Amino acid sequence: xxTVKKGKKEKESxxxxxxxxxxxxxxxAKEYTNKYLRALADLDNQRKRTIKEKEEIQxxxxxxxxxxxxxxxxxxxxxxxxxxxxxDVEKILDGIKLILRQLKDILKKEGLKSFECVGEKFxxxxxxxxxxxESKEHEPSTVLEEIEKGYVLRDKVxxxxxxxxxxxxKKKEDDENGI
Numbered sequence: 597x598x599t600v601k602k603g604k605k606e607k608e609s610x611x612x613x614x615x616x617x618x619x620x621x622x623x624x625a626k627e628y629t630n631k632y633l634r635a636l637a638d639l640d641n642q643r644k645r646t647i648k649e650k651e652e653i654q655x656x657x658x659x660x661x662x663x664x665x666x667x668x669x670x671x672x673x674x675x676x677x678x679x680x681x682x683x684d685v686e687k688i689l690d691g692i693k694l695i696l697r698q699l700k701d702i703l704k705k706e707g708l709k710s711f712e713c714v715g716e717k718f719x720x721x722x723x724x725x726x727x728x729x730e731s732k733e734h735e736p737s738t739v740l741e742e743i744e745k746g747y748v749l750r751d752k753v754x755x756x757x758x759x760x761x762x763x764x765x766k767k768k769e770d771d772e773n774g775i
Contacts (some may be wrong), residue, residue, distance in 0.1 A: 602752075606674070621697035625649055627723045634675060639677075643665050644710055649743060659707060661702075664702045664705075664706075665699070665702060667698070667725055668695060668698055668702065669697045669699065671694075671695045672695055673689075675688060675691045675692060676692065676693060691739075707749055707750040708747055708748070708749050708754075709747065709748050710745045710748075711745075711748055711749050711757070712742075712748065713739045713741070713742055713743065713746065713757045713759060714739055714742055714759075715738065715739065716738070716739050716760045717735075717737060717739075718737040718738070718739055718759070720741055721753060721756070722746060722757065723739060723756055723757050723758075723759045724745065724756045724757065724758050724759065725759060725760075725761050725763070726743050726744075726759060726760060727743075727760040728760070728762070728763040728764065728765070729760055729761075729762060729764070730763055731763070734762040735762065736762055736763055736764045737761055737762065737763075738761065738762045739757075739758070739759045739760070739761055740760045740761060740762050741759065741760040742757055742758075742759055743757075743758040743759060743760065744758035746758075
């Protein structure tokens with residue numbers, strides 16, 4: 597066999613080998629593209645599922661709390677019915693106090709706490725100044741009176757206390773300024 601034919605045959609063999617490699621690479625690319633598209637679709641479906649689950653959770657998040665408060669509502673209704681049949685205000689008041697304690701216990705189990713603030717230094721994160729009164733006996737910005745309780749849910753202030761705070765006595769301020 598001539599060297600030309602031998603060289604031509606080797607080239608054809610090399611070309612055939614390269615075609616096979618190209619076809620294999622093309623098939624691999626198709627497979628990887630399909631895997632990528634499936635993974636992308638799975639990711640999109642997971643995202644949609646997560647959004648739907650989150651909406652469900654938000655929709656029914658208060659269900660447990662409501663179920664625990666319903667007995668309180670029932671007791672209030674019983675107290676109202678009982679008040680129609682009795683003139684004994686003390687008994688009615690005792691019943692209402694029990695219902696209030698029941699409600700406070702439920703809220704406490706949910707992580708709600710009130711906080712005391714009389715005598716404390718005014719903190720704008722915990723207190724809302726409702727009034728400011730001049731005081732000789734107290735340092736400025738001391739909470740003198742609690743008008744409305746403040747509440748913390750776990751570690752977050754959800755309602756600051758409405759308070760009366762002290763401010764510097766005008767006469768004392770004038771004395772300090774040399775007036």
